[in-house]
Amino acid sequence: MSLESAVALTKSRSEGNDDFLKEVFHTITKAPGRSLKSQELQELIQNGNTCNDWSLIKVLTSKRLSSGRIRNCVFQGHVHLGSFGETVSFDKSLQLDDGCYQSTIVDSTICSGSLVSNTHVLARAYVAKGALVMNCGMVTSSNPTKIKFGNGISIPVGCEAGGREVTCYATMSLEIATAVSCNRDHTSSIASFNEFVKKYVESIPASRVIIAPHACVRGSTLEDVFVGPYAIVESSKLEQCTLLSGKGSDQTKISGMSFIKNALIQWGCVVEGLSFVSNSLMCEQSHVERHGKLIDSILGPCSGVAEGECTSSLVGPFVGFHHQSLLIACIWPEGKGNIGYGANVGSNHTGKANDQEIWPGEGTFFGLSTAIKYPANYSKSPYSMIATGVTTLPQKVEFPFSLINSTSESINGISPAFNEISPGWVVSSNMYMLIRNETKYQSRNTATRTKYQLHWQIMRPDIIDLCIQARDVLIKAEGKSRHLTASGEKVFSSDIIPSLGKNYMTESSRKAGIKAYTQYIHYYALCGLLEAILSNKLNVSLTTLAKDLPDNIENQENHWDHKKFVLQKEFSTITVFDLLVKLKALSRQIAVDVLKSKEKDDKRGPEVIPDYSHVVVPAAKQKVVIKAFEISEKIQKNVDSVLKNSPTKSNL
DSSP, X not given: OOHHHHHHXXXXXXXXXXXXXXXXXXXXXXOOOEEOOHXXXXXXXXXXXXXXOGGGEEESSSSOOOGGGEESOEEESSEEEOOOOOEEEEETTEEEEOEEESOEEESOEEOTTOEEESOSEEESEEEOTTOEEESOSEEEOSOSSOOOTTTTOEEEOSSTTSSSEEEOOTTOOHHHHHXXXXXXXXXHHHHHHHHHHHHXXXXXXXXXXXXOTTOEEESOEEEEEEEOTTOEEESOEEEEEEEOOOSGGGOOEEOSXXXXXXXXXXXXXXXXXXXXXXXXXEOTTOEEETTOEEESOEEOTTOEEESSEEEEEEEOTTOEEOSSOEEEEEEETTOOOEEOTTOEEEEOOOSSOSOOOEEOOTTOEEOTTOEEESSEEOTTSTTOEEOTTOEEOSEEOOOTTOEXXXXXXXXXXXXXXXXXXXXXXXXXXXHHHHHHHHHHHHHHOOOSSOOTTOOOOSSSHHHHHHHHHHHHHHHHTTTOOOXXXXXXXXXXXXXXXXXXXXXXXXXXXXXXXXXXXXXXXHHHHHHHHHHHHHTTOOOOOXXXXXXXXXXXXXXXTTOHHHHHHHHHHHOTTOBHHHHHHHHHHHHHHHHHHHHHHHHHHHHHHXXXXXXXXXXXXXXXXXXXXXXXHHHHHHHHHHHHHHHHHSOTTSOO
16 A cells, blocks of 8 residues: 555545444434433432432433342442343353442443443443443543543554654554555655544544443453443453454454553454553454563554564564564564564664664564564565574575575685575475465455455565566576685675675575576466466467467456566467476476475484374375375366367467
């Protein structure tokens, strides 16, 4: 999304075209109510209720008040009560009587069909039909005239000292946040965006805590909080927050003595297990659990923090760290990566100021106990791995699917602090990871509102372009090495290839990288050719050369123009027939590569663990391996069908 589009969308929402603003307005818009009838008043007093001024107590409907549903409460100020006499769902199997019991209620509205029980103080609150507030401490609004529910918070992502602040609102998407944080040179657009967010915040029509329909708050303390429909808040403390929620997978859950302050929590999020969230935006279906800390950050859809700490970061979808680790001062909009136990990502303080940051690439894997020094830019090295225990220097690396590992020897003329990089290593030696990741992203995508960056395909135009650029760099470096290993092998460093960063590369790794990138590029383009033929959108003869493929076909969703460009660049004078035959062989080779990458574990494991083969599923039976061969077999059958049913000179 462009910054201009982000500004336009925010402008529209600030004008009332926003689900949250509509929900708040709809929830609190009620009739003024009627005064208590004398018999209703007597019954309330008989039931142990007290009030300094009963004339301020109103009933929301003309129906007779079921005063038996109001017992042992203290009322102060203007209180509006439903007529009650209904039931409330406590869970799927238990229905409770609605009403107010053993609670102090101040300047609040309690609707019919809701339940307030054993709550110390419920002040300046609105409890909607179907909602429960039970066994709580203070549920209050700090401002009798206007509250923001956490909207308008400024989150300093990236540079912890400031400079990329994103002013947030309840329904803001990751793509809007990315556009605002990564286009800081567009000062006028940023100023406009902030003005529209200010207008959005000012238009929130509320001065009370809102417990929306069917929300459940138990054993918690709330101040200036919007609890959305069907949300669950248990044994936690919340201050200045919005909890967007809905039915089913959109239900938001806060539990386990967690503390949330100045935060915007979207649909389907989970915060549990003594977790801490402060000055942050959690996009839909994200989670913080097991003592996790989310501070001054934007957490993307389907991402999670468990046990670790995420500070001053913009984190894209499907990022997870499930152990004690650190992610700080990070701009990672593409996400889809992993942070291993003990990883320190990373060193944003130079000793002078905490003003450095990191840009990981999509799918970056930070191994156990890695230490990443800043500034660092891996944005053009998607799906790369930094091996266990590696300490990286401040650097910019531009080689996709790479492995960065500790140096195996000291190279004369190269700093001993440099690591060794193997470009394209993930493609050549760990295809299993790529197939598994695609499967994982596809199956775990529970976000329904965010389309941006939730694509699960790794093999797509922008990634392929990076592979082409990296391969070209490796090819052009031939014969330019200035260093040698102890055994005499040529070595390259940033003095020849700046995009290596603070790493060195051997000649064998250069050649392997060229081969790996070429295989991946070819596979992408050849699969695109087959898809176009099978969809009946591409009419060509089997004898057509790649250079003569048509410029446009119907339905461009599969990026045909880009795939055609790659086909013509890589296979200019090769016929469609030969290209399809090549695809058969290549698809089979990739499936075999997936198998081989996992079989390494089958060989090593039993040498170390005596009963390994009785515990771990062998590579050939792994779901990922099976899927890789299924993909290959499907491609081969489709190619055979095309070749069999299409005479050489007929149209396909």
